[in-house]
Amino acid sequence: MKTYRLQFEQKLPIPLAETWDFFTSPLNLAKITPANMGFTVTSPYDAQSKVYPGMIITYKIKPLFGISMDWMTEITHVKDQDYFVDEQRFGPYALWHHEHHFKEIDGGVHMTDILNYAIPYGVIGRLSNALLVRKEILKIFAHREKAINEIFGVYRR
Template sequence: MKTYFLKFTQNLPITLDEAWDFFSSPHNLARITPPQMNFIVTSTYNGDAKMYPGMIITYKVSPLFGIQMNWMTEITHVQDKVYFVDEQRFGPYALWHHQHHFKEIPGGVEMTDLLHYAIPYGPIGRITNKILVGKQVKKVFEFRTKAVEEIFGKYTGK
């Protein structure tokens, strides 16, 4: 199984508390996911739910061609206001391990995502990743970068 690695870093003009509060709430995920993915959190947590180790989050998502799928992730690690990790338990990937790191910087917060993922189906999965899935994953993170900037503003370093 071939594993792929992507790293994304974004600086935000907000406090560490604001960043943590926003990104550690499962219900904010839909706000930063492309609308065409029809992303819906189906877990029954209240709007104030914050992530904790062992938390299971379920979704409906249409990652490709409008085909709706169920996706389940588990929050496996949390260090308050430093990082959390979500791992797929059921869904479209053979492997999904996504680390979210937060660090105070002058004038805001640096947010870094480290993503390891794999596509099932051996050689067919590798071809599919090269032609389609890898590009789609990058587009999701590009959308998220723009959405987060619209929500919080552009980082200026001051």
Template sequence: MKTYALIIKQNLPLTLAEAWDFFSSPHNLAKITPPEMDFVVTSTYNGEAKMYPGMVITYKVSPLLGIKLNWMTEITHVEEGKYFVDEQRFGPYALWHHQHHFKEIPGGVEMTDLLHYAIPFGVFGQLANGLFVANKVKEVFEFREKAVVELFGEYKGR
């Protein structure tokens, strides 16, 4: 299985507590996901629940051609205020391992995403990744970067 990696960094004009509170809540994901993906959290737990290792989150998402898919991730690691990891348990990828790291910097927080993913279907999946999946994944993160600036403003440092 061929895996792909993506590293994204973004500086935020937020305190560490503000960044953690926003990004560690699954219910904020729809705010930073492209609307055409029709992303909906379907988990039935209380939205105020604190993230914890073993937490399972379910979604409906339309990543391609408006086709609705079920997606389930598990929060496998959490160190409050520092990082958390979500891993796909069921969904469109053969592998999805997404680390979210937060670090205080002058005037805000540096957020780093480290994503490893793989597409099913062997050589056909590799072809699909080269033709459109890789670009779609990058577009989602580019949308998120712009959405975060709209929500919280531009990072200006100190």
């Protein structure tokens, strides 16, 4: 199985505690996901819920061509105000391992996302990644960066 790795970095002009509070709430993911993906958290969490190891989060999502599907991730690791990891348990990928890292910097937070993923179906999956999937993931993270800047402002230091 061919695996792929993408890394995204962004600086936020807010304190670490505020950053951590926002990104560890499962419901906030919908706020930074493109609307056309129809992303909805279907787990019974509320705005006060925060990630913890073993937490299962279920979603409805339309990753490609408007086709709705179920997705389930598990929060596998959490180190308070440092990092957390979500891994797909059911969904469109053969592998999805997403690390979220947070580091306090002068005037804000440096956030790093490390995504390791794989597409099923062998050669067809590799071709799909080259033609479509990788580009869609890059679009999602570009949208996410823009949405985060709109919510928190642009880091200027």
